Amino acid sequence: MIELSLVGIGTGNPRHLSLQAIDAIQAADLILIPLKGAEKQDLADxxxxxxxxYALPSCKIAAFPLPRRDTGTDSYRKAVDDWHDAIATCWHDQIRANLPRGGKVVxxxxxxPSLYDSSLRIADRLESKLSIRRQVIPGITAIQALCAAHAITLNTIGEPVHITTGRDLRDQGWPAQTNTAVVMLDGGNAFLTLPPDRVHIWWGAFLGMPEQVLLSGPLDRIGPQIAETRAKARAAHGWIMDVYLLRRQ
Structure with a gap:
């Protein structure tokens, strides 16, 4: 039996760890750390x-190279499914190699783990290979960190919030029946495709980390500056992780 704990660790500030997360780390027999290439080594670090x-001396720490998603296929969904299958195989191989008699894996x-993360879907695949009992320990999300950094509320009174991706914002436009949208996984400045009139944007990158960058203002004025800042930050770090909130006034 494998006890699998998916532990939310927040967005880059070690003090985001909850006491429940620390308890899980201290109870672990094995902690697996994905390696996403030299450009993202600071995430592994x-x-x-x-x-x-927080881990005990008896705990094994195993780092492994994370498979890369095929970006050359026409089917985005199939590429993601194949990628998750490959990651699940890596998880299985690492667990069998390091805990052949079972134990607690973190x-x-x-x-x-529950918001724009694939670990739960990968855990579903793993259950076909191993006997697993799993738990999820929540962490601070990028959305929470963004709102806290800008000292704003996520929602307005009595109105919904739509959470979407840059791909959908670019392809579908402003989400229907809402004045507030949070956009994640935007690799192409989708906010620049919107009519900017009466729209305010709050943007943040590397939230919770020493490199944190924040910008906010009317979209027509601040949008191009965000795009320029994103490009410079990506060039400087080799990667970028950002999120933004849009609100029609």
């Missing part, structure tokens, strides 16, 4: 630092 701070999940 942060996870390693959390392990050094994955440190950026943000929260």
């Amino acid at each position: 942060l996870r390693q630092a959390m392990c050094r701070a 994955f440190l999940i950026w943000g929260d």
Whole structure:
């Protein structure tokens, strides 16, 4: 039996760890850390630092290269499914190699495992290969960190909030029946495709990390500055993780 804990660790600030998360780390027999290439080594380094701070000496720490998603296919959904299958195989191989008799396995999940993260779907695949009992420990999400950094509320009184991706915002336009939208996983400045009149944007990158960058203002005025800042930050770090909130006035 494998006890699998998916532990939300927040968005880059080690103090985002909850007491429940620390308990899970201290109980772990194995902590698996994905390696996403040299350009994202600081993500692995942060996870390693959390392990050094809280894991017991008896706990195994295993880093493994994360498979890359095929971006050359026409079917985005199939590429994601194949990618998740490959990751589940990596999880299985690492667990069998390091815990052949079972035990407690922890994955440190950026943000929260339940929001725009695939670890739960990958765990579903793993259950066809291993006997698993799993738990999810929530973490601070990028949306929470964004609102806190800008000192704003996510919602307005009595109105819904729509959470979407840059791909959908670009392809579908402003979400129907809402004046507030949170956009995640936007690799192409989809906010620039919107009519900017009477729209305010709050944007943040590297939230919770020392490199954190924040910009906000009317979309027609601040949008081009955000796009320029994103490009410079990506060039400087080799990657970027950002999120933004849009609200029609």
